[in-house]
Amino acid sequence: NAGVTQTPKFQVLKTGQSMTLQCAQDMNHNSMYWYRQDPGMGLRLIYYSASEGTTDKGEVPNGYNVSRLNKREFSLRLESAAPSQTSVYFCASSEDRDRQNSPLHFGNGTRLTVT
Amino acid sequence: AQSVTQLGSHVSVSEGALVLLRCNYSSSVPPYLFWYVQYPNQGLQLLLKYTTGATLVKGINGFEAEFKKSETSFHLTKPSAHMSDAAEYFCAVSRIGGSYIPTFGRGTSLIVHP
Numbered sequence: 333n334a335g336v337t338q339t340p341k342f343q344v345l346k347t348g349q350s351m352t353l354q355c356a357q358d359m360n361h362n363s364m365y366w367y368r369q370d371p372g373m374g375l376r377l378i379y380y381s382a383s384e385g386t387t388d389k390g391e392v393p394n395g396y397n398v399s400r401l402n403k404r405e406f407s408l409r410l411e412s413a414a415p416s417q418t419s420v421y422f423c424a425s426s427e428d429r430d431r432q433n434s435p436l437h438f439g440n441g442t443r444l445t446v447t
Numbered sequence: 448a449q450s451v452t453q454l455g456s457h458v459s460v461s462e463g464a465l466v467l468l469r470c471n472y473s474s475s476v477p478p479y480l481f482w483y484v485q486y487p488n489q490g491l492q493l494l495l496k497y498t499t500g501a502t503l504v505k506g507i508n509g510f511e512a513e514f515k516k517s518e519t520s521f522h523l524t525k526p527s528a529h530m531s532d533a534a535e536y537f538c539a540v541s542r543i544g545g546s547y548i549p550t551f552g553r554g555t556s557l558i559v560h561p
Binding site: 336365367372373374375376377380390422424434435436437438439440441 | 451456481483488489490491492493496537547548549551552553554
């Protein structure tokens with residue numbers, strides 16, 4: 333079982349460049365999430381999608397956009413990358429945002445460096 | 448305001464010793480509580496969760512945690528550490544403000560010495 337797949341695994345960007353991080357899940361989950369992980373900061377929610385066709389801002393949405401392409405795929409776009417966006421990005425999915433027994437399933441992350 | 452506090456960014460134990468990783472939360476409603484583990488260069492994996500029912504929860508790899516409402520705590524323990532337990536551990540809480548989306552603590556790195 334693939335679970336949650338993220339691409340690419342690594343990326344280096346120059347300030348001002350754009351890119352899209354891809355995420356796909358094969359567990360038929362309704363809800364999907366994008367987090368960033370920074371040393372000493374834990375995981376912070378960027379955006380989430382409770383179900384296909386909906387997206388909402390999380391704790392740190394500035395500088396990012398998302399697209400819930402279909403039930404399987406949820407992409408994160410950086411329109412104009414900044415050094416402050418250097419981080420490890422994790423995509424996650426859960427059966428249903430509003431179900432109490434819905435733990436998150438995580439991908440292996442994308443390590444992004446902005447120079 | 449921080450809703451999940453993990454005491455100690457690093458915890459160091461000897462192989463075979465007790466593991467205790469601390470997590471305290473603040474929530475105005477009964478919380479749902481999770482512990483996740485992150486091995487190097489991997490995503491997070493669920494160790495265990497508390498939603499309702501028995502307050503002592505057993506998870507994978509011999510870990511367990513106890514929900515103590517009076518202390519607003521959900522500490523993670525393992526009787527005997529193994530070298531393979533070295534990883535980053537995250538406590539997460541949901542239902543803060545009514546939302547089921549979990550809020551994560553800052554993580555505790557467990558170091559196991561031979």
